[in-house]
Amino acid sequence: MFKKVGLVEKVVLYALLSGIGVALIIPFIYMISISLASGETVAKMEFTIWPREFTWHNFVELFSNAQILNYFKNSIILVIFAIIGQVLSSSFVAFGFSRLNGKGKNFLFLVLLSTMMIPGQITMIPQFIIFSELGWLNTLLPIIVPNFFASAFNVFLLRQFMSRIPRELDEAAKIDGLGYFGIYWRIMLPLLKPILIAVAIFTFNANWGLFMEPLIYINDVEKMPLALGVQILSSTFSSQAVPPWNIVMGASLLLTVPMLLVFFFGQKYMFEANINSGSSGSK
Amino acid sequence: MNTTTNSVVNNNGENPVPEKNRAIKVISKAAKKEQRWFYIFIAPWLIGFIGFTLGPMIASFVLSFTDWDLFTAPNFVGLENYITLFQDDVFWKVVYNTFFFTIISVPLSIILSLGMAYLLAQKIRGIKFFRTVFYLPVLVPVVASSMIFKWILAPDTGVINRFLSIFGVDGPAWLLDPTWVKFSFIFLAIWGVGGNMVLLLAAIQGVPEELYESAEMDGASKFRKFFHITIPIISPVIFFNLVMGLIGSLQAFTQIYILTGGGPNNSSNMIVPYLFSNAFEYYKMGYASSIAWVLFIIIMVFTLIIFKSSSIWVYYESEVKK
Numbered sequence: 303m304f305k306k307v308g309l310v311e312k313v314v315l316y317a318l319l320s321g322i323g324v325a326l327i328i329p330f331i332y333m334i335s336i337s338l339a340s341g342e343t344v345a346k347m348e349f350t351i352w353p354r355e356f357t358w359h360n361f362v363e364l365f366s367n368a369q370i371l372n373y374f375k376n377s378i379i380l381v382i383f384a385i386i387g388q389v390l391s392s393s394f395v396a397f398g399f400s401r402l403n404g405k406g407k408n409f410l411f412l413v414l415l416s417t418m419m420i421p422g423q424i425t426m427i428p429q430f431i432i433f434s435e436l437g438w439l440n441t442l443l444p445i446i447v448p449n450f451f452a453s454a455f456n457v458f459l460l461r462q463f464m465s466r467i468p469r470e471l472d473e474a475a476k477i478d479g480l481g482y483f484g485i486y487w488r489i490m491l492p493l494l495k496p497i498l499i500a501v502a503i504f505t506f507n508a509n510w511g512l513f514m515e516p517l518i519y520i521n522d523v524e525k526m527p528l529a530l531g532v533q534i535l536s537s538t539f540s541s542q543a544v545p546p547w548n549i550v551m552g553a554s555l556l557l558t559v560p561m562l563l564v565f566f567f568g569q570k571y572m573f574e575a576n577i578n579s580g581s582s583g584s585k
Numbered sequence: 586m587n588t589t590t591n592s593v594v595n596n597n598g599e600n601p602v603p604e605k606n607r608a609i610k611v612i613s614k615a616a617k618k619e620q621r622w623f624y625i626f627i628a629p630w631l632i633g634f635i636g637f638t639l640g641p642m643i644a645s646f647v648l649s650f651t652d653w654d655l656f657t658a659p660n661f662v663g664l665e666n667y668i669t670l671f672q673d674d675v676f677w678k679v680v681y682n683t684f685f686f687t688i689i690s691v692p693l694s695i696i697l698s699l700g701m702a703y704l705l706a707q708k709i710r711g712i713k714f715f716r717t718v719f720y721l722p723v724l725v726p727v728v729a730s731s732m733i734f735k736w737i738l739a740p741d742t743g744v745i746n747r748f749l750s751i752f753g754v755d756g757p758a759w760l761l762d763p764t765w766v767k768f769s770f771i772f773l774a775i776w777g778v779g780g781n782m783v784l785l786l787a788a789i790q791g792v793p794e795e796l797y798e799s800a801e802m803d804g805a806s807k808f809r810k811f812f813h814i815t816i817p818i819i820s821p822v823i824f825f826n827l828v829m830g831l832i833g834s835l836q837a838f839t840q841i842y843i844l845t846g847g848g849p850n851n852s853s854n855m856i857v858p859y860l861f862s863n864a865f866e867y868y869k870m871g872y873a874s875s876i877a878w879v880l881f882i883i884i885m886v887f888t889l890i891i892f893k894s895s896s897i898w899v900y901y902e903s904e905v906k907k
Contacts, residue, residue: 307707307708307709312709315704315707315709316709318704319705319712319715322701322704322719323718323719326719326721326722326776326779327721328737328744329722329730329733329734329737329744329776330721332733332736332737332744333729333732333733336736347739347742348742349742351744351747391629391630394626394629395626395627395629398622398624398625398626398627399627402619402620402622402623402626403616403619403620403623404619404620404623404624404627405620407623410627410631413634414630414634417634417638419885419888420642420881421832421836421877421880421881421884422836423836423857423860423880423881424642424645424877424878424880424881425638425642425645426864427641427644427648427864427870427873427874427877428640428641428642428644428645428648429637429641430865431644432636432637432641448633448637450629450633451630451632451633451634451636451637452629452630452633454630482619482622483622486626510726511726511727511728511729513726513727513728513838514838514839514861517842518865529726529728529729532728532729532732533728533843536732536735536843547736550732551732551733554728554729554733555729557726557728557729558724558726558729561724561725561726562721565724
């Protein structure tokens with residue numbers, strides 16, 4: 303079906319592809335255009351889609367703004383700990399479900415899978431109460447710590463991949479005197495490296511732009527991650543009538559670029575995880 | 586180990602019982618050890634599940650029958666929250682808005698992403714470039730895309746109204762207009778359609794070529810091939826997109842909070858932002874919990890309907906088609 307494409311068809315195809323492509327790219331260009339607008343243009347709020355002004359100084363201002371750098375730093379801390387927590391705990395739990403037997407295993411795995419169906423809003427209020435009782439309000443802990451208790455999706459994904467590693471390796475390791483923890487740590491983790499990278503990328507994607515949880519837990523501007531910081535920057539509760547839209551867009555770019563970088567460098571791992579998670583994986 | 590001798594003894598039928606017991610004992614010791622380790626390994630999830638999911642779910646259910654304001658002790662009020670909820674005009678409005686948004690944006694996203702995936706499946710030069718471009722919007726965090734769309738949707742200078750003015754159409758002040766504001770969020774949803782698209786593209790590329798070839802021999806047109814071969818074969822992926830899209834749309838929050846705050850006059854307010862303001866702005870924790878449970882039920886019902894309907898329109902290879 304997708305073989306011979308005639309000349310007329312080719313022209314139509316390229317026209318459609320380019321049209322859609324331009325429509326999808328315009329918001330990016332607009333973001334860049336506003337981020338480069340001068341202070342006067344911001345005051346008048348007359349932005350052009352195609353950049354006409356190139357106030358590069360906006361980016362100097364952005365990167366010398368201690369507040370914004372602090373938001374960025376908080377986001378980095380948040381994702382690093384979230385990734386460590388998720389990679390370690392999810393692989394640990396997946397090893398149990400993949401390699402070991404115990405009473406109620408099948409039932410517990412079913413429970414694990416069904417938790418994916420529960421919307422976060424159900425548990426939101428009691429979780430808020432738990433974390434405030436623990437004195438964790440105005441810290442990143444309520445967002446970081448749950449990542450150390452594994453996520454159902456990652457456990458499912460990792461178990462799929464573990465079940466494809468031959469059990470003979472476990473037996474050989476046992477004969478060499480390794481215990482279960484040794485098999486997990488010395489045999490499984492090194493073999494699972496590509497998929498662990500995929501889990502790390504998924505965790506990054508899920509946490510980098512997180513908004514609702516920081517909004518609930520963090521009031522102190524010093525502790526906020528970038529996504530919430532951008533929103534604070536754009537709101538007009540302070541004395542100024544017009545938010546500094548050029549800086550807001552610069553900060554939005556700062557929020558977007560890491561996502562793009564992680565995608566371009568990590569797409570082969572994500573692709574592998576997506577393609578393989580659905581198929582095979584006996585038992 | 587003397588297991589071999591044991592089995593020989595068993596086979597001879599001489600005094601099998603104690604030997605068998607000993608064998609079981611040996612196995613069960615190893616099994617017990619394994620079981621202990623099983624629980625150690627799944628402990629992080631199990632503890633998290635009890636502490637962060639099961640416990641809070643029970644607590645939320647109980648809270649939904651109280652009038653707790655976070656500062657004084659909760660009072661048990663029975664079904665009052667649910668009764669109030671069903672008489673709350675704002676609640677019905679946010680439910681309506683959420684359904685309106687979901688019922689338009691989810692099917693529209695699927696149709697558009699299907700069209701885009703079809704274009705991207707063509708084998709022509711430079712197609713990889715277009716694949717990347719079509720996917721890029723998915724990578725933009727909602728906060729950032731909301732910031733951009735504040736300007737895309739601006740009344741006079743916004744991209745959409747400037748485009749409309751080419752055709753002499755005087756576009757509305759999207760984010761400020763009670764009738765049009767819901768469409769703002771539909772635009773935003775459509776911009777991020779690339780997530781659905783990649784899955785559909787992979788599915789389209791996986792359709793066996795022989796199917797098309799035999800259809801071509803029967804003289805089938807491109808149109809027929811698409812609707813009678815491609816669509817049925819990839820229907821499980823469409824089904825997946827439908828379920829995920831639905832669950833996501835019903836829980837829309839960030840874009841609404843940033844772009845309109847639910848306004849003007851709640852005309853863009855949806856279930857989760859309403860739940861959020863009840864909980865964390867008015868501190869009506871009991872009432873907010875009852876909203877959460879109603880949302881849970883709505884999501885379950887929608888999902889169930891799609892699952893039930895799937896036997897009619899989702900085609901799985903393993904079934905024999907009549």
